[in-house]
Amino acid sequence: MTDEIxxxxxxxxxxxxxxxxxxxxxxxxxxxxxxGFLGPNGAGKTTTIRTLMDEIRPTAxxxxxxxxxxxxxxxxxxxHIGYIPGDLAMYPNLTGKDTITYFSNLRGGxxxxxxxxxxxxxxxxxxxxxxxxxxxxxxxVGIIQAFMNKPQVYMMDEPSSGLDPLVQRxxxxxxxxxVAGGATIFLSxxxxxxxxxxxxxxxIIRTGYLVAVEGVQALRSKAIRRVDxxxxxxxxxxxxxxxxxxxxxxxxNHHVSLSFDGSMEELLRVATSNYTLTDINTQxxxxxxxxxxxxxxxx
Amino acid sequence: MLTNVFTKTxxxxxxxxxxxxxxxxxxxxxxxxxxRGIDVSFWDDLPEAFRSVFGIPAGADVGGLAYxxxxxxxxxxxxxxxxxxxxxxxxxxxxxxxxxxxxxxDPVSRTTMALSKAAALAVVTAGAFIxxxxxxxxAPMMLDVEIGTMDVNALIVMMFVNALFYGFFAFxxxxxxxxxxxxxxVSAGVMVVSFxxxxxxxxxxxxxxxxxxxxxxxxxGSEPLLxxxxxxxxxxxxxxxxxxxxxxxxxxxxxxxxxxxxxxxMIDRLRANPLxxxxxxxxxxxxxxxxxxxxxxxxxxxxxxVIVPLVFLMSVMIGPMYSMLDDTLKSLGEQFPETLLSLxxxxxxxxxxxxYQIEMFGLMIPISILVVTIVIGTAALAGEEKHNTMGLxxxxxxxxxxxxxxxxxxxxxxxxxxxxAAFLGVAAGSLLGGLGIDMGNIAATCVLATLLxxxxxxxxLALGAATGRTQIASYGAVGVAVxxxxxxxxxxxxxxxxxxxxxxxxxxxxxxxxxxxxxAWGHAAILASLFVILVVLAVVLFxxxxxxxxx
Numbered sequence: 001m002t003d004e005i006x007x008x009x010x011x012x013x014x015x016x017x018x019x020x021x022x023x024x025x026x027x028x029x030x031x032x033x034x035x036g037f038l039g040p041n042g043a044g045k046t047t048t049i050r051t052l053m054d055e056i057r058p059t060a061x062x063x064x065x066x067x068x069x070x071x072x073x074x075x076x077x078x079x080h081i082g083y084i085p086g087d088l089a090m091y092p093n094l095t096g097k098d099t100i101t102y103f104s105n106l107r108g109g110x111x112x113x114x115x116x117x118x119x120x121x122x123x124x125x126x127x128x129x130x131x132x133x134x135x136x137x138x139x140x141v142g143i144i145q146a147f148m149n150k151p152q153v154y155m156m157d158e159p160s161s162g163l164d165p166l167v168q169r170x171x172x173x174x175x176x177x178x179v180a181g182g183a184t185i186f187l188s189x190x191x192x193x194x195x196x197x198x199x200x201x202x203x204i205i206r207t208g209y210l211v212a213v214e215g216v217q218a219l220r221s222k223a224i225r226r227v228d229x230x231x232x233x234x235x236x237x238x239x240x241x242x243x244x245x246x247x248x249x250x251x252x253n254h255h256v257s258l259s260f261d262g263s264m265e266e267l268l269r270v271a272t273s274n275y276t277l278t279d280i281n282t283q284x285x286x287x288x289x290x291x292x293x294x295x296x297x298x299x
Numbered sequence: 300m301l302t303n304v305f306t307k308t309x310x311x312x313x314x315x316x317x318x319x320x321x322x323x324x325x326x327x328x329x330x331x332x333x334x335r336g337i338d339v340s341f342w343d344d345l346p347e348a349f350r351s352v353f354g355i356p357a358g359a360d361v362g363g364l365a366y367x368x369x370x371x372x373x374x375x376x377x378x379x380x381x382x383x384x385x386x387x388x389x390x391x392x393x394x395x396x397x398x399x400x401x402x403x404x405d406p407v408s409r410t411t412m413a414l415s416k417a418a419a420l421a422v423v424t425a426g427a428f429i430x431x432x433x434x435x436x437x438a439p440m441m442l443d444v445e446i447g448t449m450d451v452n453a454l455i456v457m458m459f460v461n462a463l464f465y466g467f468f469a470f471x472x473x474x475x476x477x478x479x480x481x482x483x484x485v486s487a488g489v490m491v492v493s494f495x496x497x498x499x500x501x502x503x504x505x506x507x508x509x510x511x512x513x514x515x516x517x518x519x520g521s522e523p524l525l526x527x528x529x530x531x532x533x534x535x536x537x538x539x540x541x542x543x544x545x546x547x548x549x550x551x552x553x554x555x556x557x558x559x560x561x562x563x564x565m566i567d568r569l570r571a572n573p574l575x576x577x578x579x580x581x582x583x584x585x586x587x588x589x590x591x592x593x594x595x596x597x598x599x600x601x602x603x604x605v606i607v608p609l610v611f612l613m614s615v616m617i618g619p620m621y622s623m624l625d626d627t628l629k630s631l632g633e634q635f636p637e638t639l640l641s642l643x644x645x646x647x648x649x650x651x652x653x654x655y656q657i658e659m660f661g662l663m664i665p666i667s668i669l670v671v672t673i674v675i676g677t678a679a680l681a682g683e684e685k686h687n688t689m690g691l692x693x694x695x696x697x698x699x700x701x702x703x704x705x706x707x708x709x710x711x712x713x714x715x716x717x718x719x720a721a722f723l724g725v726a727a728g729s730l731l732g733g734l735g736i737d738m739g740n741i742a743a744t745c746v747l748a749t750l751l752x753x754x755x756x757x758x759x760l761a762l763g764a765a766t767g768r769t770q771i772a773s774y775g776a777v778g779v780a781v782x783x784x785x786x787x788x789x790x791x792x793x794x795x796x797x798x799x800x801x802x803x804x805x806x807x808x809x810x811x812x813x814x815x816x817x818x819a820w821g822h823a824a825i826l827a828s829l830f831v832i833l834v835v836l837a838v839v840l841f842x843x844x845x846x847x848x849x850x
Contacts, residue, residue, distance in 0.1 A: 046848075055690050056845035075696050083694035087848075089687035093598070094588065102588035106695035129567070145691075155694075 006031045006153055006184035007052065011061030014047050021047040023208045024061065029186060029201075031152075032179050036199030036216070037188040040295050044208040045188040046086045049157045052186075053083060065153055079107070082146035086157030086188070088139060092131025096141040099130060103145050110148050118144045121170050135162035143171060147178070154178065154185040160194060172198050192288050204294045211294060219290055224261045229271050230254060230279035239274060243267055304402070304412055308389070308419035316381045316427035322781065323374045324434035329785065331365035331438050366446075366454060366524055370435065373662075375458045375518070376494060378431075382424050382466025383486040389416040389470050390547065391479035394557040403556070413474055413548045420466055428459045453523040460536045461518035465490050467543035475550030477557040484605070490515070491609070499620070514539065591697070591705035595679065596712060602671050603713065607720040610667045614724025617658045618732030621651055651734035652814040655725060660809065664721045664748050669780055671713050672756025677772040679706035680837070681763030684847045693846070700838045703764065707834050710756045718749035736814065743818035744809075750826035751808045755780050757833035764841035804829060 005028050012025040022044040029035045039045050050056045052063055054074035063070045065077045090099055096119075104110035119126055124140035125133070133141070139162045146154060154175075160168050168191075175185055175198050189195050195202060196216060204212045224247075237251035245262020260267060271277050390413060393399035402412065432455040439446045465486055472482035493513040497520070500510040510516045517536050521529030569579035587597045680703065683689040693699065722745040729736040755776050763772035787805035790796040800806045807826050811819035 050690070050846070050848070053690065053694060055693065055848075075698050078694055078696040081694065083691070085687070085690045085694070087687065088691070090691065091688060098588050101585060102594060103691075103695055105589050106591070106692075106697050142691075 009063045013060040015059045020208050034185040034199045036195035036202035039205035043205045080152040082151035082154045084142045084146045084156045084159045088142040090130045096126035157188045226283050227260045228281040229256045232276045304415035313423045316423050319381045320427035320430040327369045330369045378462040379465040382462040383469040385420050386466040386469030387479045387483035391473040391477045394477045409552050450527045453528040457523040463540045464536045467540045471543035471546035474547030592708040595706050595709040606667050611720045611724040615728045618728025621654045622732040668717045668752030672752040673759045673776045675710045676756040676759030681769040681772045684767040699842045703838045714749045714752045718745045721745045740817050744813040747808050754829040757830045761833045761837040764837035767847040
């Protein structure tokens, strides 16, 4: 089993006194997967990552990374991990190059050609002191130090905060290349478009509870979308109501608008068998809508 | 608007001055209680030269000794240093934290902001001095001590204006440059040099007149405790305060605000220069970050730049000074009350060893080493957590225990460097003054001082390891050190409590009189064990705890 699973959480729980930051998290993440970890502020995303990194210790439960216990084998695990903490802070008096040299010394060396290539891709300036860099440029140094050792597992907490769209895209390319090479990425993020673009699966966490784990494609196909049907004459909208997945039907004379998460084929059959369909407009399912629905749900 | 910036700054800054004032007030009561029981009739016979070193006026009785030793001795130095700290961060601190943009994003003019900060500095300093003033008045009544014609009000007023002078000097630099470290460093340097110069120059006839070029002269020169306020001197210091206020306000208005950034040091310029790039790169770059302990050492190097020359030069100076002092001092030394000396670390005035013990080993050297070890001990774990870098550091394959031990090596190295500077200084001073102090004994005393410093540094480390909070680590270690120092100084005065002095680490530093008797291996072993136990404790506590996340 250990060879199959990159990250495994077993009832992982973290309470701070009465504050239940994380409750009974069960999760398996496979090698070669980008796992998007989503949730509103304070949901427990950072707590999860900090527990997995052994910065904080679980109140109950346990976790393994590449088959090693996150607490007992934490030093060994860290040989295989690239990490970008949320709210990234580094040593302001060191340059980017110094920072990377420091961490590479602690890791027993680094391939500088690869570091330079990463810096080129992200357009990072490694000669400036970290304290003099803007948030985005500082984040680039954080990304480079996480990628520089080509780790097996990437733990990333809001890695693209402060990055401009061009660099974000480059960074997404880097993530895809990493998983293509067999790595696993645990990506905590608010940037839904990014998760939508790169993640294979997403987990949604709310108030310390994991409320859903789904493949991105599965989520999107299940998504409720708004469909507008235009006809050449007035229609009786009630014929659409019995169709599986149809809700909130609005009849606007020549135009029917409805919410839909069922089979498109059946909808089209009903629409074309009774009337002459002149146009159809359907909005692409957006993860944002789905997540907002999850986020807003009552416990 | 004014009240907002003013009240917030006051709220942010009131603690250090008040804590300092309360500590000094307690020390005054303590000191006065001790002096009360001593026959000090010989005091008037002490040579002028000697008294000026201590800042204690002629003609003072027992109460005067306490005021002189506690208030106008290290009391005013402490209060001025606290005022400097407040002045230095008043404007530049907001720039360093990157909050000034947000603050001035509100409809507040820079002048208003600067004046509010200045007002807060003055008010918190005044508040602290009210504590000192009330205690100064109450102490003789509480302890039934006769203070004669001594003018406590005048002393407090002059101390207050003197503290403000240095606080506003730092304020001016802070406003003009936007660099808080520079403001604090330069002001503290000016204060220390000025204090030493005004203490020592009058001892040498040829240069005695130069003292008035140093601002400290206008505080201590007129001996306010004895002769009341010199309005001329008060006016000069007060005028200085006003001038510095104006400089600070004008300064912050005329320049670009600094964004949150780090200063450019000499080494950075050398790195940028193609000629020196390679060598500087070795020094500042690759080598500096090759190990955790080396990086830690590099972070704290500024400490050494200040403390090593200070310890070395002062240690050297004491030798020739001793040989220059009047012979009567040596004969009077025998009459000198042990009690008074215990405040300065004890020592027999009639011998060069005793003089060195009072002047350097009693306070100066252990404080210097303690500052270094406590700063490093605090920053080692709690500091790195405070700055949110510990998580990233520990994302590398290093054990938490490795981080603790590596940083402990830096602490040992730095304590040893200051100890070595003390050894070289005292050795040179002894040679220059022809005092003939045994070199082995000097080394032994410096080793004990280093071990003492390490014990308190390890306490700061362990407190930081347990809590991750820099304030608990530094205040805790300093607090314990002050209490331990007082216990060791005062408990032996009474036979029934003498034995209790052994609970203080300071007891194992000087009680064996190592400068005369050589190394006390047992005492050294006790201090070293204390250090090791605290480091082990730090490793265990840090290994068990959740890392803090601030921000």
